[in-house]
Amino acid sequence: MDSWIVKFLNNGVDSFKILDEFMKLMMSDYLVPVTCSLVMLGLWFHGPKHAHRELNQITVCIAAGGIGTVNLLIAILNAIYFRPRPFEVLELNLLFYYPTDSSFPSNFAGVGFAVATAVFLRHKKLGMFLGLITLVGAGGRVYAGVHYPSDILGGAIVGATASLFAYFVSKKIAVILQIFLKLARKIHFA
Amino acid sequence: MLEPFAFDYAQMVFVATLGVIQLVAARNNLHGILLLRNNLLLTQFIAAALIAGSFVWFFFGGEPRNIPDTGPGLEANTQTIVFASSASLAIALIFFVSSILNHRWGSNYMKISGSNKNDNVDGISVFQKTTFFWATVKFLFRL
Structure with a gap:
């Protein structure tokens, strides 16, 4: 099923030039990560009042914790299980460079969904926007032949779980977070 | 020394960070870090354009951007370091330049609050009233 979906979608490569260019942009290593990072940066400063801003800053801390956790989980999973990329085992039109790491789970989806989940917990629309661009980018990677759909699903689950874990940890270490933010506030960085 | 690709990435992050900070500052009345304090609408327009x-x-400038992260591209850790450095530099520049541009306006806050130790406005909220320079001066007074 996984291979069938990749082959089916990959058949479209080179048929629609505009779609190819759009997918190249969306699945780039830079567009979604930079957008997520800029949203986090904006959230750090955003808030009409101090109390709102502090909640946003805690959201950024959760997202950062989620990114750290998802990277750790993916490193562990990669050490246990290596899955070859679709273009290595199927005959496909590759629209991307040749990645050498394990196909499962998708790093791109993992990090994107980790940030989207953390942001979604406080800002529903913004979180959905980040989730949507991650989903389109991840879909682009299936279209391009560098991921199976199950890699994306795995990455999304690992990413969302990592951020939920970071959210619960943030509740447990709320006092430490408050101290950190209070110190940063003293020098006007929070 | 940064590779050409990394340098392009750093420039993109630098300019985008300038835009994001100015946009958020304008929307939250953080006048002390605005570069165009008297025109919030124009600031938001320029910020969005930046x-x-x-x-x-970066993406449509003609250079290939889908290149291996093990080769001339940036792998995740390097990308994070370049992003953090470039964004920090942009924020530092905003704090510095806005402190100069809004120097006289920001000094009013010092005149009003002076060395009043009970004036507990701190953190980013202080930029609704003064600049980074004057906020730091006040912080040093309070020590």
Whole structure:
């Protein structure tokens, strides 16, 4: 099923030039990560009042914790299980460079969904926007032949779980977070 | 020394960060870190243009961007370091330049609050009333 979906979608490569260019942009290593990072940066400063801003800053801390956790989980999973990329085992039109790491789970989806989940917990629309661009980018990677759909699903689950874990940890270490933010506030960085 | 690709990435992040900070500052009345304090609408327009422009320049500037992260591209850790450095530099520049541009306006806050130790406005909220320079001066007074 996984291979069938990749082959089916990959058949479209080179048929629609505009779609190819759009997918190249969306699945780039830079567009979604930079957008997520800029949203986090904006959230750090955003808030009409101090109390709102502090909640946003805690959201950024959760997202950062989620990114750290998802990277750790993916490193562990990669050490246990290596899955070859679709273009290595199927005959496909590759629209991307040749990645050498394990196909499962998708790093791109993992990090994107980790940030989207953390942001979604406080800002529903913004979180959905980040989730949507991650989903389109991840879909682009299936279209391009560098991921199976199950890699994306795995990455999304690992990413969302990592951020939920970071959210619960943030509740447990709320006092430490408050101290950190209070110190940063003293020098006007929070 | 940064590779050409990393340098392009750093420039894109730098300009986009300028835009994001100015946009958020304008929307939250953080006048002390605005570069165009008297025109919030124009600031928001320019900020949005800076963000969009930096993305368009980086992704549609003619250089290939889907390149291996093990080769000339940036792998995740390097990308994080370059992003953090470039964004920090942009924020530092905003704090510095806005402190100069809004120096006289920001000094009013010092005249009003002076060395009043009970004036507990701190953190980013202080930029609704003064600049980074004057906020730091006040912080040093309170020590």
